[in-house]
Amino acid sequence: MGTFYEIQDGPVNALALNRDYTQVVIGGRNVFKIYQIEEGRFRELCNLRTLKHLNLNFSCNDVAWSPTDDQYVATAATNGHVTVWNLNKMGKAMQEQDYQDHKRTVNKVNFHATESGRLISGSQDGTMRYFDIRVRNAVSVFVSNTESVRDVQFSPHSPYTFAAVSENGNVQIWDLRRTEKFQQQFTAHSGPVFACDWHPEQPWIATASRDKTIKVWDLSSKNTLEHTIHTIASIGRIKWRPQYRYHIASCALVIDCSINVWDVRRPYIPLAAFNEHRDITSGMAWRGDPNVFLSSGRDNTLYQHSFADGQKPATKANPQGISLNTRGEVVYSRKVATTPTIVSCNSSSQNSLSKAVGLMRKISTTQTIDSFHLAASCLYDFNPNNVEEHESSIFLRLAKNYVLHGRSVSELCERNAVVAEELGKSDVAVTWRIIKTMYGEEFVQNAMMNPPTATTANNSNNAVNNNKHEEVDxxxxxxxxxxxxxxxxxxxxxxxxxxxxxxxxxxxxxxxxxxxxxxxxxxxxxxxxxxxxxxxxxxxxxxxxxxxxxxxxxxxxxxxxxxxxxxxxxxxxxxxxxxxxxxxxxxxxxxxxxxxxxxxxxxxxxxxxNIKGCGVPSWDPSGIVIETLHHYATLGDVQTVACVLIVLGESRRFLTGLTEITQEHWILGYIDLLSRYKLWNISNEIIKLSWLPNVSQLNQQSTTMHTNCGKCMKLLQRVGWLCDRCHTSEYGLCSICHQVVRGLYVWCQGCSHGGHVGHMRQWLSKNKLCPTGCGHLCEFN
Incomplete structure (x- = not known):
């Protein structure tokens, strides 16, 4: 059977199949039809929207077909109604029951797998209601204590069990015989859960969420997470593939219009993808055959898909690649052959083969739509420079060994150049020596004696500054x-x-x-x-x-x-x-x-x-220096930029093209890096050497740390050792020697107990619990 479709009058929100998979019902805001599935086409059997004297001024949010009686179809509406339709009747009598128990939108409706005429619904009001079509009101009400219930599904393994998922990310397992409290509850996702589906053979339940993951949970033990699939968008619907233990289909709630079939053992690339829909897929159902399924979408279409027509995204994945980092290291992946040769081999050769191919999948000699595209890569790492130090360690050593004041510019530049050269930073060392040549004492002396004229400032192409000597009378x-x-x-x-x-x-x-x-x-x-x-x-x-x-x-x-x-x-x-x-x-x-x-x-x-003194031809290097500083800043090396600016000292006034805002941004970036590495002394030295007001005022700001009373845990808001609530002075007492701490005081931020630095360090080096006996696991940093 191939792929075919039927165009509808409006968007379709959901679909459902009958017991023998020969008919399909679809529902939406303006669509409510039943089709006969024939060879290569859909034949319309009934259009319930054309019936007269029916109050159908509400939208179908979900539809369900009874698996035991083909005559019953249920719809969930946006106005809170749950309606049961009897297809054997005509006219208004088709509306067997119209339940109005829910106060808000009904998101899901589902028939019981074995009990005839029993169904359950989940609503935005946070409740689940169990109905019997022979009774006009709900038989049971289950309160989830959440904002809304997105999906409810009866378990195929137990006739009294159903699962419900909600917007707070929780999954609840309920027993129909106990309405007061759920059997078990666990947090499955970090965002709202939109759909769930029981595995037909295993005690597994799959959940789909806004966090762009599909998770498979094993409920036979203590809610064990078995598999996690990572997708590119929020998932709205999921359905297990019949006769395949590890295959599950999904469709996205936004962005992605494709229907993907996954093997849960390979969580990043779909096994097959179907891209027929041009808008979001709103519903899907398997026709009992693992190679045929139906889908509906917001693009006003109803599709039947053949699994053989699906695309295999894994065939387009490139198993080769290369990457180069700033230290000259190269990582290269190369494709290796995956077809094994049939030879007798011992255990050692088998281990070598498994290492070459990888542990991601099992090698198979057959290639079908149900198997993965076989591809394996070997990863190689080339390190031509044999770099022993990481960038972080080099940053720390440069920060500790750089000298930024106390000597002349030439001496500082030469000293820092030697430090950078010893750590393998040859480009930074050359930069320091160029700065030494450009802005040494000779440059400053000539610049002070011979300031540049207006002609030089206006003409950037001629790098010659005319200097005036004493004129002759x-x-x-x-x-x-x-x-x-x-x-x-x-x-x-x-x-x-x-x-x-x-x-x-x-x-x-x-x-x-x-x-x-x-x-x-x-x-x-x-x-x-x-x-x-x-x-x-x-x-x-x-x-x-x-x-x-x-x-x-x-x-x-x-x-x-x-x-x-x-x-x-x-x-x-x-x-x-x-x-x-x-x-x-x-x-x-x-x-x-x-x-x-x-x-x-x-x-x-x-x-x-008119004889005048001849000026000294000089070259203005400020443009080159500014360009160099911007180059290092682009590479993220704010350390070199900040240190060069500090060493230049008064020569910074020659860098007329560099704004103070840019300089402040670089200096603050270097200070932030020093603080991350806990180099507080060097950070304070940079602040003291700064010539920018916004930077030099950083160490003039006060630091306030609020603590709690060690007895009543009240916040201590005023200066002193006495608590305002319990009037005790335990805050200032050492937990070891019980004496008032005069000097440095250390305390645990969890239980607020502390004492002398030496006493607490000695205690926590051998014990983990608080010395006061409060039972808190204190940590001393």
Whole structure:
């Protein structure tokens, strides 16, 4: 038989089969029909919604068909009615009984397996009512003392036993002859239990809950949990598969529209799955044949499924995989063959085979829909780095050995780099040494003497900061006679060599900058506009200018190239234009050096008219440092981030792109980790070294611990050793020596008894019970 379906007028809430599994009844808000099940189709026999003069203005929440009399069908309604229908009658007479005992929605109705005309119901009012169709009211009432009863099922093993599940997660077993109290009760799930089903052969009961599990309980002993199935959604219905001990079908209450058949021995992958419904499956029932079952859904359909058409999810499971962690360890799973070879083997070879295949399932040579897809994997663990220390131990050793204050930045960085390198943190060690190079004392000194200019701040592409030295006084003087001809300005001779010492004395700032190598070297260049550039922004070729003073002509400056740089083979006849052709030439420079003054009067070119100190080319590393800190924070290494920020000290002001909120988040994260490892001293040190107000105020907050009186257990709300209720002072007495504790006091948070730290430690090292004799199992941490 294949799979076929019938479309209905509305959503179907439940279905039930008759005694010989040839007819099915379905019910819903707008649906109440009976179908004959034929080969490949459903044939409608009766539509009870079309009957006149019937009060059917309520929704069918559940339906049941009597297993002993085919003429009786029961429905559970949302208005609290339980109605019994006689299919042998017509018209209004079909309504055999209409019970209105329940005050709220009836969730479940179920006929007795052997007693004709007996049925039971469970409702949202927390009660279960036992009916006899010959009586107009309920025969017995069972109170569950819970908010609601979701499902009731008669036991196939005992004619007087039924089970009920409720929203508080409990399962109750009742005897029909005792209405005052249940036989046994146990908590099966952590959430509401929506369905239960007795196993037809074993003393087992299966329960389904909102906690996304199906549990199988053995009631022959003390409610033993035998199996647990993990699903992806809350389960609304479950049914054991006939003739199969370990197979059970389920459908979800939300999200999942599939019907899954499970083998309880394999709790994570279904044995078979049926995905015909497009909305939530609301009901299902086996047709007595383990290969055929019916289902109804909220998608207005009624299906008959053939087990051979089901999918096998296990065939799509991948038995191979690989995983790599941050320490370089690799875990790899490889598929192994599962078909055994028929050979005679001893016990040792059998053990080896069982280890290779695993203990999850038994190897079988036949492949049917009732057997699992055979797949087995071997797991391999590769550890190329041979890491002996775990991350937690490395964190502890770094926290204890890092030095964060008391030395210079260079010393702190070098010390911490050595510590990180010894523990295998080579990347962290390199970071510490880079921080040392970037923010050592030399960097701080240069940064303090030469603060970056506005040009550098605005231009992020040029990592050069122009620094200003003392400017040279510039005074206008009359033009000297020696500056009238090009020969006078660019004449070479022996007298130039004699004046080099005076030039060094006259230009101390320039020569110091040039000799220290701060300005980069480059090719000499003659251009049209190079003389118009000031020295503080001059290009590299400006370093090749040589200043010489001619004593024979007062106020005359001669321009020439050093002979060693450009050896000439003949006299240069075509010289550059004289300085008077350039702007700013009617000026003189007044150089002051110590106690004497040297004046130079000449027609100076524009590039020398405003001489300024040459800035030290510097690189701003703040962007790289901020990016590095964010990288470590992304990896979860807040320890490195927090320690680097603390060691930087005053240099943190150069990290202008790092907000205080981000820094506070990192510091608090490190403090939280230290507290988890109980490193209270280091945590307090981090708080003291913090420059952030929200962090530094942490150790200024008071800590209040409320305790109870050891005699009357009243909460001690005021300071002192006297209880407000019993007026005893046992709170301050030692339970061992019975003396007042002056100093450290330790007490048990369970019984509130305590005493001297040493006395309690000594007592609890040999005993488990409280020394006062209260019988409490005290624990000393």
């Amino acid at each position: 510039v005074v206008e003087e009359p033009k000297s006679k020696g500056a009238e001809t090009p020969a006078a300005q660019f004449s070479g001779g022996d007298e130039e060599t004699e004046n080099e010492d005076q030039v060094d004395h006259a230009f101390p700032n320039y020569l110091n900058v040039r000799n220290n190598g701060y300005l980069p070297k480059g090719d000499f260049f003659f251009g049209e506009n190079e003389l118009d550039v000031e020295l503080d922004g001059a290009p590299a070729f400006m370093d090749f200018y040589q200043f010489r003073l001619n004593q024979t002509a007062v106020g005359q400056i001669d321009w020439s190239l050093p002979n060693e740089a450009f050896p000439t083979r003949h006299e240069i006849l075509d010289r550059s234009p004289p300085p008077e052709q350039f702007p700013d030439h009617h000026q003189s420079i007044n150089f002051r050096e110590d106690a004497h003054t040297v004046q130079v009067d000449d027609q100076l070119p524009g590039m020398l008219a």
